[in-house]
Amino acid sequence: MIDTVINLLLVFCILLTALSIRAKDLLLAVVLSGAEGVVVAVLFYLLLAPDIALIQIAAGVGIATAFFILVLKKLRRYEEE
Amino acid sequence: MNPTSLIVYLPYILVVLMVAICVYGVVFKSNIFKKILALFFFTDAVNLLYIIQGYRRGDSIPPILLPGMGLSEFTSRAVDPLAHYFVVTAVVIGLAEIATLSALAIYVYRHYGTLETRKIKELRG
Amino acid sequence: MKARTLAEVLFTAALFLVLAYAMTGYPEFGFVRPLGGFFLYHTFNEGNPGLWSGSPNAVTGILWDYRGYDTLFETMVFYIGTVAVVIFFERRARLRQTRGMSMIVSASTRLIFIFIITSALTITIFSVKGSGGGFQGGSIMAIAYVAILVALSKGFLPQLKINVKRAHLLRTLGLTIIAAMTLTPIVFSIATGTEAFALQNQAKEWAPFGFPAFLGLRSLSGGSIIPIQIGETLFVGMGFTIMFTLLTLKGGDEDGDGEEEGGGGEKKAGKEAEG
Numbered sequence: 001m002i003d004t005v006i007n008l009l010l011v012f013c014i015l016l017t018a019l020s021i022r023a024k025d026l027l028l029a030v031v032l033s034g035a036e037g038v039v040v041a042v043l044f045y046l047l048l049a050p051d052i053a054l055i056q057i058a059a060g061v062g063i064a065t066a067f068f069i070l071v072l073k074k075l076r077r078y079e080e081e
Numbered sequence: 082m083n084p085t086s087l088i089v090y091l092p093y094i095l096v097v098l099m100v101a102i103c104v105y106g107v108v109f110k111s112n113i114f115k116k117i118l119a120l121f122f123f124t125d126a127v128n129l130l131y132i133i134q135g136y137r138r139g140d141s142i143p144p145i146l147l148p149g150m151g152l153s154e155f156t157s158r159a160v161d162p163l164a165h166y167f168v169v170t171a172v173v174i175g176l177a178e179i180a181t182l183s184a185l186a187i188y189v190y191r192h193y194g195t196l197e198t199r200k201i202k203e204l205r206g
Numbered sequence: 207m208k209a210r211t212l213a214e215v216l217f218t219a220a221l222f223l224v225l226a227y228a229m230t231g232y233p234e235f236g237f238v239r240p241l242g243g244f245f246l247y248h249t250f251n252e253g254n255p256g257l258w259s260g261s262p263n264a265v266t267g268i269l270w271d272y273r274g275y276d277t278l279f280e281t282m283v284f285y286i287g288t289v290a291v292v293i294f295f296e297r298r299a300r301l302r303q304t305r306g307m308s309m310i311v312s313a314s315t316r317l318i319f320i321f322i323i324t325s326a327l328t329i330t331i332f333s334v335k336g337s338g339g340g341f342q343g344g345s346i347m348a349i350a351y352v353a354i355l356v357a358l359s360k361g362f363l364p365q366l367k368i369n370v371k372r373a374h375l376l377r378t379l380g381l382t383i384i385a386a387m388t389l390t391p392i393v394f395s396i397a398t399g400t401e402a403f404a405l406q407n408q409a410k411e412w413a414p415f416g417f418p419a420f421l422g423l424r425s426l427s428g429g430s431i432i433p434i435q436i437g438e439t440l441f442v443g444m445g446f447t448i449m450f451t452l453l454t455l456k457g458g459d460e461d462g463d464g465e466e467e468g469g470g471g472e473k474k475a476g477k478e479a480e481g
Binding site (some may be wrong): 021037039044048049050052056060063067072075076080 | 104135
């Protein structure tokens with residue numbers, strides 16, 4: 001049971017990563033990275049690592065997303081080709 | 082390889098697929114910001130690899146000794162604390178590394194006016 | 207262009223196959239290695255005080271006792287990362303205070319700020335008993351800053367007496383706590399002529415120095431771990447605050463050299479002119 005849940009969440013995580021790397025809009029990519037961080041935090045919690053889940057929610061989701069958006073404000077929003 | 086061992090190794094293989102996608106982003110994406118984002122996903126994937134490796138199947142508990150629990154029961158049920166230790170520092174250090182790289186990216190953008198490595202190459206040569 | 211895409215996909219697939227093949231050499235999913243079992247057995251083993259760390263949370267015990275030097279140098283890496291951002295963005299900057307914030311908003315924000323800081327310190331202090339620690343507490347402390355920045359405006363920060371100089375001071379205070387706890391055993395060793403090593407927590411058979419394992423209460427154990435964690439919280443939280451403050455400052459907020467901001471994209475230049 002727990003194996004199935006973990007595998008499904010990992011597949012979800014991979015999908016979000018791929019979508020974020022494919023996205024032309026960098027702001028959308030950053031938001032998707034935040035979603036991926038939440039999924040990773042849930043995985044950490046399910047794998048019995050509450051310490052890591054705490055730090056992932058605080059640093060990996062909160063700080064990193066805010067940081068990326070602040071940096072993106074100083075850069076260009078769209079990828080060029 | 083028989084099918085049961087494939088199911089046992091499935092979490093590892095999925096994490097490795099994520100690592101491969103992140104390497105694709107770091108190596109082949111032209112935008113520097115996208116490269117930094119892929120590196121961020123890379124740290125997440127490697128952290129997941131550590132935690133999955135330290136997991137214990139069955140009736141397991143987090144590596145915190147609760148009052149009233151015997152030491153032998155704790156040792157036979159808790160998950161691996163060493164893997165957790167590596168990830169605690171790795172998340173924060175990864176974020177500091179991302180901050181430094183972002184500062185460098187802002188400087189590159191101010192200097193060249195673009196973030197695409199292909200265009201920067203054309204400008205130089 | 208088409209051949210290039212094909213080459214990229216082939217490269218990624220080949221990398222995936224090689225890594226997946228390498229993974230089959232790993233131990234099976236759901237199985238703890240002997241080294242992890244060693245840490246689990248010894249971290250709160252009261253029958254063996256020569257090897258214990260005094261912390262019921264095994265992760266915290268490894269973090270600042272068994273592998274303390276490792277964490278110390280990770281702290282140094284974080285320090286160097288902060289220094290790099292400071293070198294890139296350091297200016298004679300001072301945020302101007304904006305007006306128009308009502309009394310209620312100001313007071314409630316101050317209250318929420320205090321709540322978040324308190325929760326960060328609680329997570330730090332009780333990390334030996336439950337889950338948490340210095341890095342977690344520091345990240346939550348930095349979240350307080352981000353919350354104010356996102357919910358209100360950066361002109362609001364001077365009212366809460368947050369600036370880069372103060373953050374540097376607090377960060378240095380955290381580092382001083384860590385250094386003091388690291389060097390205390392050495393000072394003791396020189397003073398008394400007995401053996402002790404840097405970052406020593408509990409007494410060993412060959413090194414009699416040791417911090418008291420229980421700080422008065424039975425619920426707060428861990429010897430030197432709790433003070434070091436508080437120092438780490440201050441250090442990490444203030445490091446992130448410095449990074450955020452320096453990245454948030456724009457041309458309009460500065461006293462002097464605003465010309466450095468130019469030379470970006472045309473959209474950005476227009477925004478700068480308006481602001």
